[in-house]
Amino acid sequence: MNKKYNALAITKKVLGQGLIYIQLIIVAIIVIYPVLWVIGTAFNPVNSISRASIIPEGATLDNFRRLFDETRYASWYRNTLYVASLTMFFAVVLNTLTAFVFARFKFRGRKSGLLAVMILQAFPSFMGLIALYMIALNFGMLNNHNMLVIIYVGGSIPGSIWLVRGNMLNLPKSLDEAAYIDGASKLQVFTKIILPLSVPIISFIALTAFMAPWMDFILPRFLISRSEYLTLGVGLFDMINDHRVQFTTFSAGALLIAVPITLLFVVSQKFLISGIASGANKGE
DSSP: OOOHHHHHHHHHHHHHHHHHHHHHHHHHHHHHHHHHHHHHHHHHSSSSSSOSSSOOTTTOOOHHHHHHHHHHHHHHHHHHHHHHHHHHHHHHHHHHHHHHHHHOOOTTHHHHHHHHHOOOHHHGGGGGGGHHHHHHHTTTOTTTTHHHHHHHHHHHHHHHHHHHHHHHHHHHHHHHHHHHTTTTTTHHHHIIHHHHTTTHHHHHHHHHHHHHHHHHHHHHHHOOOGGGOHHHHHHHHHHHHOOTTTTHHHHHHHHHHHHHHHHHHHHHHHHHHHHHHHHHOOOO
């Protein structure tokens, strides 16, 4: 009886693991195949999307040459890199400092401020598009990349503050107290103790802050209209709508978009999982 039960249990375990692997393989094929197809199309010498293939015959770099010669792709790339880099920098600085204040100091209105941040997080960002457009219009900041940076940084505040604050609440306050006894200032505690210990969560919010504007379409479409100021999302959309532009050229542009994101993932991958987990503390 025990042998039959053990054999049945082993069979169920093997079948369960087999189903899991089959599911993972199917999901991997669904995700990877379009990526491989875009990569192959970017190097394909044919002009038709129907004749493109994953493994192109006579691979060529002509699509990349046409991308830079016949479109404003280089300008769109610089614009998007400018917006994404500034967004990442200011989002990290602002959200980390704010989270440090909320995590380490008690002051009047602290709970109300955290509640307000949490409520702001519940509203989808597209609800304020018309208001943002009117603000940009009244301040003369249409077709202005700095306006995009301000909006993206502001949009990152609610979620990032809660994540970083949760991470900082996991750090023992005895470290702060020992530093204060040794004569350290609040800024020194932040830069020399809290900041180095918060690298995983900071890497995570830096990556998400960079990715937010990198391929965003809706906000730049509302606020940017001049071709030389377009970002990649809007520029590629307009490019694919232009029947004079070949789809293989579009694929080359889409492939280059993945380069900065891939590099950031490679550099910060060891911090991402620990960063997400460390920010999951509800705190006080």
